[in-house]
Amino acid sequence: MESLNNIQIKINESIYSKDPCSSDLGKKIIQHSIEMIDELGFEAFTFAKLADKILCTEASIYRYFENKHRLLIYHLTWYWTWLDYSITISTANINSPEQRLKIALRLLTTPLAQESRIPQVDEAALYRIVIAESQKVYLTKQVDEENKEGMFLSYKRLCKKVAGIVKEINPDYRYPTALISTVVESSYDQRYFANHLPSLTEIPINQTDGITEYLTELVFKVISTSSSKVISTDT
Numbered sequence: 279m280e281s282l283n284n285i286q287i288k289i290n291e292s293i294y295s296k297d298p299c300s301s302d303l304g305k306k307i308i309q310h311s312i313e314m315i316d317e318l319g320f321e322a323f324t325f326a327k328l329a330d331k332i333l334c335t336e337a338s339i340y341r342y343f344e345n346k347h348r349l350l351i352y353h354l355t356w357y358w359t360w361l362d363y364s365i366t367i368s369t370a371n372i373n374s375p376e377q378r379l380k381i382a383l384r385l386l387t388t389p390l391a392q393e394s395r396i397p398q399v400d401e402a403a404l405y406r407i408v409i410a411e412s413q414k415v416y417l418t419k420q421v422d423e424e425n426k427e428g429m430f431l432s433y434k435r436l437c438k439k440v441a442g443i444v445k446e447i448n449p450d451y452r453y454p455t456a457l458i459s460t461v462v463e464s465s466y467d468q469r470y471f472a473n474h475l476p477s478l479t480e481i482p483i484n485q486t487d488g489i490t491e492y493l494t495e496l497v498f499k500v501i502s503t504s505s506s507k508v509i510s511t512d513t
Contacts, residue, residue, distance in 0.1 A: 447501055
């Protein structure tokens, strides 16, 4: 079985102007932008502040990324691609689709494990960014144009991969991709609510597995429902 240690994360070239992994400066941009977005929030983060932090010119950062929105897409794409690889490797050679789905849901709904082999990526900080900022990569006026450029392929591929396992369990279930994308977004929302708006969830902030348990239970109950029973939306 392939190891995560042997994997190179490949990011869509349309997201960046110059591959940040190709130079020491690019790696600093990745490392410190994660730290600063996590600390300041995306709205307060600027390339000018990043340039001061890493002792370079603002123009040097623009050689790598057209704007900070593209940089945020880069970070989220890295996260989604890493999750995709993790699910592929963690479910390899497991015959039971139910067991593979449980593993996939656990990986989708819990923080990434820190990988010392990727020093420029603080996975814990990146996960906090995903929770707080992920919807900002596609809830924009330019989403259709960026979608045509393939900037969200990693997210769509991730959801389709897990949706495929759902179809193995219940081939007649009509909404597998909608279900999984809902699970992904709900995991972020529930984590955010637990941290900041606890009255909107029953899951305590210190119950690390609560979100996984809740969403796993939800998914299996939904897909076990008879698909022959169509719910009418007519009034």
